[in-house]
Amino acid sequence: MTSDINTKPAAPLLDRADTRVRHDAGISGAIRGFLDRVRSGDLGSLPVVVGLAIIWTVFQSLNPVFLSSNNLVNLLFDSSTVGVIALGIVCILMVGEIDLSVGSVSGFASAMVGVLWVNAGWPVGVAILAALAVGAIFGLLYAALFNRLGMPSFVSTLAGLLAVLGLQLYVLGSSGSINLPYGSAVVNLGQTLVMPHAVAYALAAIAGIAVLVSGLRTAARRRAAGLTPQSMAGLVARALILTVVLEIVIFYLNGDRGVPWMFGLFVGLVVAMDYALTRTKWGRSMTAVGGNREAARRSGINVRFIYMSAFALCSTLAALGGVMSAARLASASQQAGTGDVNLNAIAAAVIGGTSLFGGRGNAYSALLGIIVIQSIASGLTLLDLSSSLRYMITGGVLAVAVIVDSLARRSRVSHGRA
């Protein structure tokens, strides 16, 4: 077979031998491919971008303070805490399971930091590490229940939600609330620390350059190997658009305080998670287990280990989110992690485009989703609406997001792209 191809004078590239397939090239091709994907139900980030545009337009017309730099900087501070929890939810949804106890785990982690650091006088770093380790232990426990006893994660984490909340109330004791010292590095990180303006601009530029350089390297390798490289114009356009949009956003935020370091930490985690999910064997295994568990097992993937890593990572990130929200509020209280934290984290992941059905999603959905959720919360707060309305509206948005997910999934099945 191969020898035939080689003897022809102009052998088609290895991946262009099939004449039935249309290959989109250039920018117009990229747009056509995008429209095809959307039509067949592969929506990606489209719903969230459209949703965000609608939400921002509505709130801005109702209250012009909404899109001010000051409010957006606050929004980024608030997004980071629940966003980190949502990142863990992305992880667990990838393997098709769920963790309903992330709110409680985050609350317990903040309580632990308060008790160990303020009450017991541990160094703050050690207290935070202890909280993260305990978070990981909860995840390992769920994984053991799931792997060894076959307990559905829905039930085990629902039980965990109550049990861990009980633990949180227990360690906080009668006082019910511990104030973290103002002026400490942790509280500063949560409340005031922003990147120097130059650093923020530089980071945005580095992001664009990184996209460009890695794209160019891949293209060169593909060309050398006899595969079609991706279009140069598309790559340059993508890198350019990314850099320009980021720089404009940062310029606007720098009009007020600037980009919070805590948000930088969150974005850094998102980028790291995206790399892990798409460019490593572990991430490939996560997607495979979420798509077809038995097929993954027969390929020699250690399915139990994959579930264990997903549960542990989810709980650890929930604990980290809890520590960050304690820093944001400068306190560890009985209310931390209760109320809508759980649902906001899950809603953020789903709204951002991670499927509840497993095997489909990406780390950026936590980032996009949490900005939607926080925009709604922030907008409703600015309008001075009661939390009763806030809950109802957030619930409605979550329902819409899941409906979009389900419909897109059905469309993917009928277009053969499930």
Place this chain on the structure above:
Amino acid sequence: MTNTSPAMTPAGETVLSLRGICKQFGAVSALTDIDLDVHAGEVVALVGDNGAGKSTLVKVLAGVHQATSGTMTFGGKPVALTGPNDALALGIATVFQDLALCENLDVVANIFLGKELQPLALDEVTMEIRAWTLLNELSARIPSVREPIASLSGGQRQTVAIARSLLLEPKLIMLDEPTAALGVAQTAEVLNLIERVRDRGLGVIMISHNMEDVRAVADRIVVLRLGRNNGVFYPDTSNQELVSAITGAADNAVSRRSGRRQAERELTTEERA
């Protein structure tokens, strides 16, 4: 492709040897006292009616199920398979009847699933080239290796599953109904491939309901019936004899039907248990 060539009579050393393999699912004995030998450079066809235990035996050999009792020797050493990873590590590759592909992953990801190059920074370019090479060897008609498996037809999926089994250069390859969903050209390619693999000195176990295919490539035909060995035949065995071994009766629906249609032929059989 009959067994007349002298080159194939001295089969290589025994790759796989099963003695007294039993597998019980609760009260059901899916396999009872199965003995099976596979030599290097030999194609063994496993045939039997539905429910004869063929797929169960393949799953035991692939480490998907664990045998209830019995011994397994691979490459001269006794082995115990506790999971699919053990089988893969020994060099036993399997194409399952249900293919076991992840529909949400693309072709390259499926072929390399569990064996990705550079675990910490996946080498997509090398993997893609290797995938195309494997698929071209099977003269596959795959439009793009970057499409999810869900967009492929049944035959294309089967080719992907076969390509995946060849990736790791196995010592023994098991194909459970490899040609069931394939077109004429792809079936011929798979049969050619089985011969090529055999000529490279690998052992091949093939399950098929298609007696044409079985006769075309098999060196030995092992018949299972109701979870037990029911005779070993050679490709020159008559159809009628094979069918009666498969169904367990000389007088059965298939032979009555074919008896009406064609005259009796001279039979030469060797039966070894």
